[in-house]
Amino acid sequence: xxxGLPDRHNKKQVLVYLDPELYAASEEYVLxxxxxxxEFVGLALNRRLSEIGSSVVLQTRHERLLRRSSSKAARxxxxxxxxxxxxxxxxxxxxxxxxxxxxxxxxxxxxSLQSAIETGIASLLGEAAGHTGHLLQGxxxxxxxxxxxxxxxxxxxxxD
Numbered sequence: 001x002x003x004g005l006p007d008r009h010n011k012k013q014v015l016v017y018l019d020p021e022l023y024a025a026s027e028e029y030v031l032x033x034x035x036x037x038x039e040f041v042g043l044a045l046n047r048r049l050s051e052i053g054s055s056v057v058l059q060t061r062h063e064r065l066l067r068r069s070s071s072k073a074a075r076x077x078x079x080x081x082x083x084x085x086x087x088x089x090x091x092x093x094x095x096x097x098x099x100x101x102x103x104x105x106x107x108x109x110x111x112s113l114q115s116a117i118e119t120g121i122a123s124l125l126g127e128a129a130g131h132t133g134h135l136l137q138g139x140x141x142x143x144x145x146x147x148x149x150x151x152x153x154x155x156x157x158x159x160d
Contacts, residue, residue, distance in 0.1 A: 052109050
């Protein structure tokens with residue numbers, strides 16, 4: 001066993017707080033594409049960075065021997081930060097220098113990491129919906145809410 005530097009040495013954690021609906025669609029995308037949530041967050045941020053013309057590209061792939069199944073993430077309880085209430089966190093660890101460059105590029109466009117990742121996720125999911133026809137159909141934009149319609153009685157009868 002190697003006693004070298006920890007895996008997270010020279011890395012920064014990047015987190016995004018998602019509405020439950022966007023989180024669920026993101027989880028589906030992650031599973032269908034055999035990604036980790038860290039890879040997904042990196043892809044989403046890379047997507048947004050490329051859209052604004054940034055040359056920063058976060059490393060999203062890493063070798064792993066197994067895929068750990070973690071318990072479901074819970075909604076954020078009442079916190080001091082109202083924008084996080086009712087949201088579920090997703091994130092990963094990336095090279096610190098690349099994260100710092102990404103933050104600098106985003107700040108030139110008056111964009112936060114939170115907003116950039118949400119926009120990147122919406123772009124990835126929208127692209128996937130165009131190919132598969134079921135992810136995020138009619139889903140709201142990041143940061144908005146949408147009422148869920150009542151189930152159709154005729155369709156419910158088919159489930160019996």
